[in-house]
Amino acid sequence: MALDYDALNENVKKCQYAVRGELYLRASELQKEGKKIIFTNVGNPHALGQKPLTFPRQVVALCQAPFLLDDPNVGMLFPADAIARAKHYLSLTSGGLGAYSDSRGLPGVRKEVAEFIERRDGYPSDPELIFLTDGASKGVMQILNCVIRGERDGILVPVPQYPLYSATISLLGGSLVPYYLDESENWGLDVNNLRQSVAQARSQGISVRAMVIINPGNPTGQCLSEANLREILRFCYNEKLVLLGDEVYQQNIYQDERPFISAKKVLMDMGSPFSKEVQLVSFHTVSKGYWGECGQRGGYFEMTNIPPRVVEEIYKVASIALSPNVSAQIFMGLMVSPPKPGDISYDQFARESKGILESLRRRAKIMTDGFNSCKNVVCNFTEGAMYSFPQIRLPPGALQAAKQAGKVPDVFYCLKLLEATGISTVPGSGFGQKEGVFHLRTTILPAEEEMPEIMDSFKKFNDEFMTQYENNFGYSRM
Amino acid sequence: MALDYDALNENVKKCQYAVRGELYLRASELQKEGKKIIFTNVGNPHALGQKPLTFPRQVVALCQAPFLLDDPNVGMLFPADAIARAKHYLSLTSGGLGAYSDSRGLPGVRKEVAEFIERRDGYPSDPELIFLTDGASKGVMQILNCVIRGERDGILVPVPQYPLYSATISLLGGSLVPYYLDESENWGLDVNNLRQSVAQARSQGISVRAMVIINPGNPTGQCLSEANLREILRFCYNEKLVLLGDEVYQQNIYQDERPFISAKKVLMDMGSPFSKEVQLVSFHTVSKGYWGECGQRGGYFEMTNIPPRVVEEIYKVASIALSPNVSAQIFMGLMVSPPKPGDISYDQFARESKGILESLRRRAKIMTDGFNSCKNVVCNFTEGAMYSFPQIRLPPGALQAAKQAGKVPDVFYCLKLLEATGISTVPGSGFGQKEGVFHLRTTILPAEEEMPEIMDSFKKFNDEFMTQYENNFGYSRM
Ligand SMILES: Cc1ncc(COP(=O)(O)O)c(C=O)c1O
Ligand SMILES: Cc1ncc(COP(=O)(O)O)c(C=O)c1O
Numbered sequence: 001m002a003l004d005y006d007a008l009n010e011n012v013k014k015c016q017y018a019v020r021g022e023l024y025l026r027a028s029e030l031q032k033e034g035k036k037i038i039f040t041n042v043g044n045p046h047a048l049g050q051k052p053l054t055f056p057r058q059v060v061a062l063c064q065a066p067f068l069l070d071d072p073n074v075g076m077l078f079p080a081d082a083i084a085r086a087k088h089y090l091s092l093t094s095g096g097l098g099a100y101s102d103s104r105g106l107p108g109v110r111k112e113v114a115e116f117i118e119r120r121d122g123y124p125s126d127p128e129l130i131f132l133t134d135g136a137s138k139g140v141m142q143i144l145n146c147v148i149r150g151e152r153d154g155i156l157v158p159v160p161q162y163p164l165y166s167a168t169i170s171l172l173g174g175s176l177v178p179y180y181l182d183e184s185e186n187w188g189l190d191v192n193n194l195r196q197s198v199a200q201a202r203s204q205g206i207s208v209r210a211m212v213i214i215n216p217g218n219p220t221g222q223c224l225s226e227a228n229l230r231e232i233l234r235f236c237y238n239e240k241l242v243l244l245g246d247e248v249y250q251q252n253i254y255q256d257e258r259p260f261i262s263a264k265k266v267l268m269d270m271g272s273p274f275s276k277e278v279q280l281v282s283f284h285t286v287s288k289g290y291w292g293e294c295g296q297r298g299g300y301f302e303m304t305n306i307p308p309r310v311v312e313e314i315y316k317v318a319s320i321a322l323s324p325n326v327s328a329q330i331f332m333g334l335m336v337s338p339p340k341p342g343d344i345s346y347d348q349f350a351r352e353s354k355g356i357l358e359s360l361r362r363r364a365k366i367m368t369d370g371f372n373s374c375k376n377v378v379c380n381f382t383e384g385a386m387y388s389f390p391q392i393r394l395p396p397g398a399l400q401a402a403k404q405a406g407k408v409p410d411v412f413y414c415l416k417l418l419e420a421t422g423i424s425t426v427p428g429s430g431f432g433q434k435e436g437v438f439h440l441r442t443t444i445l446p447a448e449e450e451m452p453e454i455m456d457s458f459k460k461f462n463d464e465f466m467t468q469y470e471n472n473f474g475y476s477r478m
Numbered sequence: 479m480a481l482d483y484d485a486l487n488e489n490v491k492k493c494q495y496a497v498r499g500e501l502y503l504r505a506s507e508l509q510k511e512g513k514k515i516i517f518t519n520v521g522n523p524h525a526l527g528q529k530p531l532t533f534p535r536q537v538v539a540l541c542q543a544p545f546l547l548d549d550p551n552v553g554m555l556f557p558a559d560a561i562a563r564a565k566h567y568l569s570l571t572s573g574g575l576g577a578y579s580d581s582r583g584l585p586g587v588r589k590e591v592a593e594f595i596e597r598r599d600g601y602p603s604d605p606e607l608i609f610l611t612d613g614a615s616k617g618v619m620q621i622l623n624c625v626i627r628g629e630r631d632g633i634l635v636p637v638p639q640y641p642l643y644s645a646t647i648s649l650l651g652g653s654l655v656p657y658y659l660d661e662s663e664n665w666g667l668d669v670n671n672l673r674q675s676v677a678q679a680r681s682q683g684i685s686v687r688a689m690v691i692i693n694p695g696n697p698t699g700q701c702l703s704e705a706n707l708r709e710i711l712r713f714c715y716n717e718k719l720v721l722l723g724d725e726v727y728q729q730n731i732y733q734d735e736r737p738f739i740s741a742k743k744v745l746m747d748m749g750s751p752f753s754k755e756v757q758l759v760s761f762h763t764v765s766k767g768y769w770g771e772c773g774q775r776g777g778y779f780e781m782t783n784i785p786p787r788v789v790e791e792i793y794k795v796a797s798i799a800l801s802p803n804v805s806a807q808i809f810m811g812l813m814v815s816p817p818k819p820g821d822i823s824y825d826q827f828a829r830e831s832k833g834i835l836e837s838l839r840r841r842a843k844i845m846t847d848g849f850n851s852c853k854n855v856v857c858n859f860t861e862g863a864m865y866s867f868p869q870i871r872l873p874p875g876a877l878q879a880a881k882q883a884g885k886v887p888d889v890f891y892c893l894k895l896l897e898a899t900g901i902s903t904v905p906g907s908g909f910g911q912k913e914g915v916f917h918l919r920t921t922i923l924p925a926e927e928e929m930p931e932i933m934d935s936f937k938k939f940n941d942e943f944m945t946q947y948e949n950n951f952g953y954s955r956m
Contacts, residue, residue: 002625002687002720003757005787009627017797042800046573057543064805065539067532073554077546093773095524100765100772134612134775137799145649147480149487167798171623209480242480279481287578294578295571295804297612309483319495320645321615322520325803326773327542 015170016430017163023414027424037422038454040442043218043386045292045356048445053291053352055082055345056334060327062086063097081344089330097326103319105132105300106326109333113300116336121265129303129311132332134324136248136285136299141168143281143301146314147210147242148174154201156194156211156241160389160431160439162218177201177208178432183391186380187220189213191231198239210242211235216249216260216384219431219441221364223258223384229266237278245282248299249385251289254361258383264304280304286331288386290356298328298335360386363444363451370455375466386445389428392438392462397469410438416465421457493648494908495641501892505902515900516932518920521696521864523770523834526923531769531830533560533823534812538805540564541575559822567808575804581797583610583778584804587811591778594814599743607781607789610810612802614726614763614777619646621759621779624792625688625720626652632679634672634689634719638867638909638917640696655679655686656910661869664858665698667691669709676717688720689713694727694738694862697909697919699842701736701862707744715756723760726777727863729767732839736861742782758782764809766864768834776806776813838864841922841929848933853944864923867906870916870940875947888916894943899935 001007024041031037039047046052058078063086068074074083090096092108104110110127117125133139147153148169154177157165169176179197181187198208213232215224224232236243245263253260264282268275286298303311338353339346364382371379371390379390394402394409402412410427417440418424428439446454479485502519509515517525524530537560544564546552552561568574570586582588588605595603611617625631626647632655635643647654657675659665676686691710693702702710714721723741731738742760746753764776781789816831817824842860849857849868857868872880872887880890888905895918896902906917924932 001718001757002631003621003759003781003784003788005785005791007687008624008788008791012624012791012795015795015798017794042578044573044578046576047578048573050573052574052576054545057545061539061543061546064542065535067535068539068555071555073551076551077549077555095522095526095528095773096530097773098524098530098769098771100520100522100525134803135800141799143481146486146490153480164798171795171798209485240479279479281481291576293576295573295575295801297801297803303481306481307483310481310486313483313486313490316495317490317493317649320493320642320649321619322613323773323775325612325775325806327805328803 011171011173015167017167021426021430022411023418023424023426026415027418030418030422035422037424038446038450039424040446041424041426043288043443043445044294045386045445046294048443049447050292050356050445051352052293053349055339055349056291056293056331058082058345059085059089059334060330063089063330064327066090066096079344081339085334089333092333093326097330099326100323101326101329103321103323104130104315105324105329109329110300112333112337113302117264117302121262121268123265123268125302129306130300131314131318132324132329133299133301134297134328135287136246136283136301137164138324139283139299139301140164140244140246142314142317143244144168144172144174144210145317146310148172151175152206154206154208156197156208158189158212158214158217160219160428160433161212162214162246163430165212166432175201175206177206180434181217181220181222183380186383187217187222189224189228189232191235194232194235208239208241210244212244212246213263214246215263216252218249218385219387219389219426219428219439221380221382221385221387221389223253223255223260225258226261226266229261229263230270233263233267233270233274233278237274242279242281245280247282248285248288250284251357252360252386253384254364255381255383260384264302267304277305279306281306286328286335289335290353290360291331291335292356293328293331296328296331297325298332300332359448360444363446363448364388366448366451366455367442367444370459374459375463377462382444386443387441388444389439389441392428392440394438395466395470398465401469410440413438413465414440417458417461420461423454423458489649489651493645495645499904499908500889501896501902501904504893505896508896508900513900515902516924516928517902518924519902519904521766521921521923522772523864523923524772526921527925528770528834528923529830530771531827533817533827534769534771534809536560537563537567537812538808541567541808542805544568544574557822559817563812567811570811571804575808577804578801579804579807581799581801582608582793583802583807587807588778590811590815591780595742595780599740599746601743601746603780607784608778609781609792609796610802610807611777611779612775612806613765614724614761614779615642616775616802617761617777617779618642618722618724620792620795621722622646622650622652622688623795624788626650629653630684632684632686634675634686636667636690636692636695638697638906638911639690640692640724641908643690644910653679653684655684658912659695659698659700661858661915664861665695665700667702667706667710669713672710672713686717686719688722690722690724691741692724693741694730696727696863697865697867697904697906697917699858699860699863699865699867701731701733701738703736704739704744707739707741708748711741711745711748711752711756715752720757720759723758725760726763726766728762729835730838730864731862732842733859733861738862742780745782755783757784759784764806764813767813768831768838769809769813770834771806771809774806774809775803776810778810837926838922841924841926842866844929844933845920845922848937852937853941855940860922864921865919866922867917867919870906870918872916873944873948876943879947888918891916891943892918895936895939898939901932901936
């Protein structure tokens with residue numbers, strides 16, 4: 001029968017999603033058995049105790065319960081600016097949070113997003129070219145669905161990468177064309193490398209149609225420089241590639257020397273013919289930044305140089321599932337137009353968001369330093385995003401033990417780590433990596449006060465593991 | 479370039495979604511120009527003034543603003559049972575509404591859904607076989623994605639049908655195999671007809687793998703009888719078809735003689751071998767019933783007789799987009815476990831939901847009667863769901879005028895109706911219908927007090943239209 005394993009769509013079976021893969025499943029089992037698990041496998045800040053920002057939650061709560069707006073006591077629980085904002089957002093809907101919106105999202109919120117992009121980049125942005133989505137993931141899937149026609153269509157994807165890309169490309173039956181980020185250059189991107197990847201794909205009969213960048217990077221944590229972005233855009237222009245700019249971590253920046261610069265801004269700065277021709281789709285979300293509102297499922301994408309007829313096709317496909325959820329659309333509106341100085345809620349909002357961002361910055365440093373103090377572990381600094389991606393140099397004895405256990409070496413290591421410490425990470429192989437090089441990914445999200453203990457427990461496990469398996473034959477890579 | 483029209487995935491271009499098609503776009507234009515539009519194209523109750531049920535909105539508002547639970551004034555705005563329920567649902571999350579949940583949805587809510595199904599059907603239901611989704615649409619798309627491998631895989635779909643099915647099958651590159659509902663038999667389903675459809679598809683090299691039923695029907699409004707469901711399940715057993723049971727309108731029932739019966743219950747009643755072998759996936763939503771919480775995007779599907787290994791694959795694919803939105807999961811929990819007699823909020827909840835349901839029942843009758851009073855219009859009674867689907871018998875003069883305008887005849891009629899009255903309907907051709915037979919679909923959702931005026935304005939337009947185009951050569955169909 002059609003839903004027997006042998007009869008399933010092969011693309012469904014082929015795709016892999018390591019962030020919730022073997023390690024996550026094992027961690028969930030252990031949790032059920034009563035073990036304390038520290039879930040650092042997904043960038044899910046609230047699950048690790050980060051508190052939501054108060055103001056946006058007040059606004060959305062009022063939008064969910066609009067009858068409170070007529071209650072004379074509402075001012076006892078909600079500040080006046082939250083009440084005003086709730087009225088504003090309700091006025092943008094046609095029936096409150098319970099009505100399907102336009103399939104592209106509420107026009108009024110798309111306008112606010114466009115204004116945000118204009119302020120950020122200094123260039124105009126058109127609300128008609130902005131679609132709201134149930135999280136950035138859904139937007140990426142929609143766009144890749146338009147691009148991929150079959151197995152000969154290739155998508156350039158960084159390695160290591162966030163597996164949304166590899167999984168979606170498998171699911172849609174396309175080909176992933178890897179380009180490697182250079183760990184020794186702080187996970188930078190070499191355009192010569194890109195050229196080689198494209199040439200190699202072509203020699204295999206694959207036509208490369210799009211390129212993905214993740215900036216700031218997941219799992220790698222780097223911010224792309226302006227010069228690097230310019231090279232990438234020029235490359236896309238020459239090779240006629242659509243650029244998919246995953247910029248969901250644009251607010252998660254931890255080094256002042258490395259600010260976030262959007263692909264759109266760099267493209268517009270480059271001027272004609274680039275700014276008029278390179279097709280770019282940029283993605284953003286309410287899940288990251290200091291918001292971390294993952295469970296709300298709110299995102300947007302902005303299209304640049306996409307012909308109107310294609311925008312219409314994307315609209316049509318979006319309309320099959322009717323509309324993105326409306327409360328997350330309002331979170332998006334709030335994210336792009338937060339309280340301003342002088343507003344009643346401004347001070348609290350600023351204090352909360354600054355608190356989260358500064359703590360993330362400190363945690364990034366504690367983690368990097370912690371990993372670098374461990375035996376056979378080296379780790380680049382997290383410039384942005386929410387992850388640390390240390391390289392784990394496994395001694396031959398460990399490789400052999402992994403083989404005997406029938407596990408990929410980094411999976412073997414991460415499982416042992418999980419059993420010993422409760423720390424649930426993702427093996428680097430889930431993101432793709434070079435032959436014989438092993439990593440793990442953790443988020444930097446555990447509560448700051450727990451961080452030293454977690455790093456101690458990691459170090460203790462790691463150093464014992466290394467000592468146990470070490471011998472004189474060298475490491476997996478120097 | 480990959481996002482030029484000519485280069486797009488052909489399946490994207492091929493799919494049609496009439497509910498938000500030409501008529502909807504024209505209506506949106508007219509609205510922008512200042513014309514009053516009555517949107518009856520989508521089953522979107524809140525957009526037409528239906529008020530949300532108070533209790534669930536109170537609970538979800540508190541979940542969005544959990545800090546209120548510590549506020550000594552909370553009792554001034556929220557009843558104690560809403561506060562208790564909010565605490566209950568928050569305790570089922572791991573980090574409130576801002577944390578990604580398990581990709582299948584919160585285990586605690588899935589348990590409540592299973593209990594609801596058990597009470598409804600009198601048979602056990604396993605939470606592990608229930609997945610929460612961002613609306614039923616997303617669930618249907620996930621399952622069809624597993625079933626469809628290519629253009630030789632066929633899905634039996636009723637005609638007329640809700641175009642989610644035709645659009646998704648196109649998008650996934652499968653083949654739609656139509657089976658016709660019999661208008662003269664109150665849109666009943668004849669199993670001989672099904673056999674013919676399958677035989678014809680086979681003769682064209684298509685292997686039929688699944689069958690869709692929509693019960694109660696959209697756009698047709700019929701409830702399938704138990705005998706009919708038994709025949710269908712037997713047919714699926716014999717032909718080894720997965721049955722997709724779209725039961726999103728199970729609470730929208732307007733005739734006591736025609737209750738809703740779930741496919742799962744009938745299957746279990748049939749006993750072995752059927753109950754152990756027929757693969758069934760049933761879909762439900764918070765968008766319909768007396769909830770109408772469309773914009774929240776909450777749904778679930780339950781799987782019966784699907785092997786564990788396949789359930790795992792479906793889990794894996796769901797995990798690519800991380801998790802359904804959490805606030806709608808809580809709406810689902812509330813829908814399947816509403817206030818009970820004795821609860822503080824019970825009376826209000828019962829009054830509100832009864833009010834909505836009874837008004838829908840009256841509106842169904844006003845609409846059917848109104849249509850049947852019009853020239854050349856005949857309409858079956860709406861037993862369930864939210865739609866009226868009158869047949870419009872177009873005189874030859876109208877067919878000719880449509881041809882000259884380059885429009886399908888029912889599109890021509892509906893556009894004229896829209897321009898004349900502001901009533902935005904969907905032409906029957908958007909749902910599929912027999913050659914030369916024309917319909918339109920409206921929802922029964924406009925406010926009850928506006929209904930007489932809407933039907934008058936419809937009648938005036940229709941009767942003038944018919945008179946204008948009528949001549950002695952007869953009608954499109956008698
Ligand atoms: C690089 C990247 N892109 C996209 C996403 C998806 O985010 P969401 O779908 O929650 O917006 C994530 C989530 O972790 C991510 O790391
Ligand atoms: C028959 C049918 N199935 C599914 C849906 C989708 O509902 P949702 O995705 O809002 O749950 C609809 C919506 O109108 C419908 O009519």
